[in-house]
Amino acid sequence: MKIAIIGANGMLGADLCEILRGNKKFEVVPFYGPVSEGIGHRAKGIEQDKEVIIDITNQIETEAEIVKSKPDVIIHTAAYTDVDGCELNKEKAYLINSTGTQNVALAAKKSGAFLIYISTDYVFNGEGKRPYRENDTPDPMSIYGKTKLDGEKFVQNILEEWAIIRISWLFGKNGKNFIKAILNQMAKSQILKVVDDQIGSPTYTKDLSKGINYFIQKGCETGIYHLTNQGFCSWFEFAKKIVELTGNAGKITVEPINSLQLTRPAKRPHNSVLENYAWKSKGYPLLQNWEDALKEYLKEEKK
Numbered sequence: 334m335k336i337a338i339i340g341a342n343g344m345l346g347a348d349l350c351e352i353l354r355g356n357k358k359f360e361v362v363p364f365y366g367p368v369s370e371g372i373g374h375r376a377k378g379i380e381q382d383k384e385v386i387i388d389i390t391n392q393i394e395t396e397a398e399i400v401k402s403k404p405d406v407i408i409h410t411a412a413y414t415d416v417d418g419c420e421l422n423k424e425k426a427y428l429i430n431s432t433g434t435q436n437v438a439l440a441a442k443k444s445g446a447f448l449i450y451i452s453t454d455y456v457f458n459g460e461g462k463r464p465y466r467e468n469d470t471p472d473p474m475s476i477y478g479k480t481k482l483d484g485e486k487f488v489q490n491i492l493e494e495w496a497i498i499r500i501s502w503l504f505g506k507n508g509k510n511f512i513k514a515i516l517n518q519m520a521k522s523q524i525l526k527v528v529d530d531q532i533g534s535p536t537y538t539k540d541l542s543k544g545i546n547y548f549i550q551k552g553c554e555t556g557i558y559h560l561t562n563q564g565f566c567s568w569f570e571f572a573k574k575i576v577e578l579t580g581n582a583g584k585i586t587v588e589p590i591n592s593l594q595l596t597r598p599a600k601r602p603h604n605s606v607l608e609n610y611a612w613k614s615k616g617y618p619l620l621q622n623w624e625d626a627l628k629e630y631l632k633e634e635k636k
């Protein structure tokens with residue numbers, strides 16, 4: 334089975350490539366974006382069997398390259414993921430996240446492939462008092478969330494065979510993430526101030542990639558899925574756990590602050606917790622607890 338991964342150099346895309354390549358039943362075709370042109374992978378010395386660079390905002394190029402590669406499944410991870418950047422560069426955000434996803438969906442239709450679209454907790458407004466289920470009504474409060482929700486609508490309107498997998502608070506070794514930011518701050522300061530009025534489920538790219546591997550092996554059932562590591566915490570609790578697990582509990586103090594104390598262009602949801610309801614209902618294995626995932630990640634980072 335041929336699997337095309339769009340955004341193969343991204344934090345999730347890179348681990349997806351690695352995990353799916355380990356599955357003998359799959360042939361992986363990575364699609365890189367216009368910025369990296371696959372450079373990250375080449376620098377890491379990962380051999381590519383086939384390597385294609387596409388700009389998903391270019392419909393003709395996207396369709397031509399995807400159709401040519403004849404994938405059975407496409408995993409679309411590419412996005413403009415800078416949440417504050419999206420607020421300041423609205424046109425770019427709509428072009429990549431909304432129009433780009435429309436182009437990928439049209440290409441999937443033309444090539445007869447099943448499309449897995451990676452979406453986000455930011456499609457919800459975060460005012461809910463319980464974890465969000467797949468059929469809760471989205472109401473994004475940021476441009477990033479709006480553009481990703483547009484992408485979801487294109488996928489559902491254009492295709493018959495699709496999955497939308499909403500994820501949250503992603504961390505992985507191949508990208509900028511909260512853990513790296515905290516480790517950097519710990520090197521500079523003994524007091525860290527971290528927001529405690531936003532909660533979510535930190536999610537490890539490796540666990541997510543294993544989940545997606547399982548989903549494809551099971552035959553890809555159309556629908557919306559929430560998929561995250563289990564359990565939840567605030568950013569403050571997440572930071573405290575990083576400090577503790579790196580053996581710095583006595584040396585570094587983490588202080589809680591309110592998100593209003595940070596002036597950032599984009600609003601973030603207070604409640605970002607996604608119940609993995611559809612995933613669980615199908616009997617698919619849940620991802621491990623976020624604390625265990627964090628331990629694994631920190632071990633991996635040390636290597």
Ligand SMILES: NC(=O)c1ccc[n+]([C@@H]2O[C@H](COP(=O)([O-])OP(=O)(O)OC[C@H]3O[C@@H](n4cnc5c(N)ncnc54)[C@H](OP(=O)(O)O)[C@@H]3O)[C@@H](O)[C@H]2O)c1
Pocket residue numbers: 339340341342343344345346365366367368369370371387388389390409410411412413414429433451452453454481500501502503504508
């Ligand atoms: N990070 C999070 O916390 C988080 C949370 C919830 C959901 N998500 C979603 O999860 C997915 C993966 O996120 P991530 O953090 O792994 O992303 P990332 O590291 O920022 O990578 C995104 C990738 O998108 C590619 N891309 C950007 N513009 C493109 C274009 N015009 N044409 C083709 N490719 C383009 C980039 O490719 P090049 O660099 O090769 O140009 C980049 O490698 C995204 O869809 C995101 O919305 C992320």
